[in-house]
Amino acid sequence: MNKISLTIVVLAILVSCQKKKEEAVYSSMDMISEAPMVSKEMKIDEIAQDDHANNPEIDTNDEEYASLIENPFELTKSQPVSTFSIDVDNASYSNIRRMINEGQAVDKNAVRIEEMVNYFKYDYPQPQNNHPFSINTEYSDSPWNPNHKLLKIGLQGKNVPMNNLPSSNIVFLIDTSGSMNEDNKLPLLKESLKVLLNQLRPQDKVGIVAYAGSAGVVLPSTSASDKNKILEAFEKLEAGGSTAGGEGIELAYKLAKESFIKGGNNRVVLATDGDFNVGTSSVANLETLIEEKRKTGIFLTCLGYGMGNYKDDKMETLANKGNGNYAYIDNLQEANKFLGKEFAGNIYTIAKDVKVQIEFNPKFVKSYRLIGYENRKLRNEDFVNDKIDAGELGSGHTVTALYEIIPVNVDSEFLPNEGKLKYSSNTSSKGFGDELATVKFRYKKPDGEKSTEISQIVKNSSSGISSASPDFKFATSVAWFGLVLRDSKLIKNKNLNAIENLAGEGKNRDEEGYRSEFMKLIQSYKATRK
Structure with a gap:
């Protein structure tokens, strides 16, 4: 076979592979085209996420951390x-x-x-x-x-003492986007929130908001005594779609405000990997949103999950600006520590x-x-x-x-340089x-x-x-x-x-x-x- 013939054969194989790949993508899109409120862009993202999950060798670390410069002397x-x-x-x-x-x-x-x-x-x-x-x-x-x-x-x-603590009005804001579809994310998140639920009393209330593509109320404010109803709502949560974080935050605070307990412990508990990519997503916009929400008297707890694409910078911003605290849950032991043994310190201000x-x-x-x-x-x-x-x-x-x-x-070699000042004089400390x-x-x-x-x-x-x-x-x-x-x-x-x-x-x-x-x-x- 001469060089020209060989080149033609190679090109034919490449064209055939590309055609099959496109057919597979559009076939996958057709299979889920009947799903409500799902854009083609979102479907392509989800297909890419599935390919990524099935091919761990192409896994890359896309975690994000805010740059820190250590304090000088x-x-x-x-x-x-x-x-x-x-x-x-x-x-x-x-x-x-x-x-x-x-x-x-x-x-x-x-x-x-x-x-x-x-x-x-x-x-x-x-x-x-x-x-x-x-x-x-x-x-x-x-x-x-x-x-x-x-x-x-x-x-x-x-x-x-727990019996002296005020009643709680807690709204769980749960990320159910496609990026949460890993064992150390949504499944661990569900088990973690069960730990917190076990600490609540009959006078406490629980609501659940989930967000992926669009946000929605999964469970209206419900007495913590009705644990079966709350657990059933947890179990129905499944990961899929993109992340409408800003919309979810708005809805969670709205639900918490509707069930507000005067003199009580009113709190949104956000559980996510921090990967907000639809709607109000930039750190600056989220910061502005949360600063506005803290004026409502509703506190914030952020629970971070997962690895690989974890967005620590956004999670910390939310906690810092929202009268809140922030924990990273890497296993059930950590969930038992933060939400179980140290529950009162982390939930009651x-x-x-x-x-x-x-x-x-x-x-x-x-x-x-x-x-x-x-x-x-x-x-x-x-x-x-x-x-x-x-x-x-x-x-x-x-x-x-x-x-x-x-x-x-x-x-010390770490002493800052001391400039001579003409007009300043030190106050006596004798x-x-x-x-x-x-x-x-x-x-x-x-x-x-x-x-x-x-x-x-x-x-x-x-x-x-x-x-x-x-x-x-x-x-x-x-x-x-x-x-x-x-x-x-x-x-x-x-x-x-x-x-x-x-x-x-x-x-x-x-x-x-x-x-x-x-x-x-x-x-x-x-x-x-x-």
Whole structure:
């Protein structure tokens, strides 16, 4: 066979293959053409999704994370005040755990250190006054930078007994789009919501809105005592279609408003992989929509599911802007933790718009930086502005933050350059004794609009890390691991064995086993780096 004949044969085969492929596509479209409210574009998308599911070798990672730039050191004499919003989310930790356990590379933008630290509970005392939380501080050595110090600030939310909690009006907003058609998405989502349902009481109400292509009410507001009816509605949910996220959010808030309980716990629980691609889909538009909805007095909980196309950036935006919290559910164990054992803290808010402002004394602090909370920082003037949104604290919740400090007598390679100023003069700090810093907090009651301020002084009396509390050691080890995962340029010691050892010293009672699991996670990560 000559070259010309061979070329003709090859072209004929290619044309035949293409024709068969087109016939298959249009045949598939004809098979589902009778389905209501489904566009041809949507059908082609679904066929592509089916091909993608049947050919895992062409699988690509299309997860999205907002870019983070770690907080720099600040010179105390130039900027003695630092302000931020609390963060009770813990999605980052369980998401990172999934990546490491799956043997994947950890996206450094998926690492939000404050969410890693706050995944764990700490042994802080209950508040002894009328405020909804207690304030706890501890000052000791930094294990990753010689001669640096760490200041740990911890809040402990008041434990409110379940029988004293207000009635709940909960609307589940469930993503049933084609992208949710995987075992670790819609099936796991259904099992997760059953866990939450088991925590509800007869006086609580449940509604269900689903969205895919278009949004609709699956279950009107129903007493939680009618569990069979609610479970039946869950079981009928199936994945298919594109994702009308904005329309679903509008409808869920509308349903929650119609069943609003004055003085109650009114909340939308959004469960999705975050892959909004129809309607109000951009992060900016979703942010505007959710900021508008939070004015209704309805809180938001976001539950993230899945991998491969998970949209963390959108999920976090919704939670941050909607008076809400955010968790990533990677398995049923995590669902039992967040929606079962820690249900009250994650669903019942006892203080909203909680802000922290700390002023460092330049007599003792040459420079400082906040570890994590990069997207929770506030302008200093925002602290007293009650119009500025901040984080929510739930019943029994703990919140922990760490500041790394360069003392005045330490020369560090991480000190920012100090420019000479002609007109500025430092206020004398000699009259404040051994005060290292003053920490102030502002919060509002869940249904209030005016904030209350409380404060506490931190003394300049630190001990070596060997004599620090177990909680200090463990929280520090978690932050340290996060800094390594983020490839921080502001730490010298990146020894994983040292991190694991410190975590072991802080393991303490570990009744739930979460701290032991963290130590195993470090071991798994070490194994991937050999």
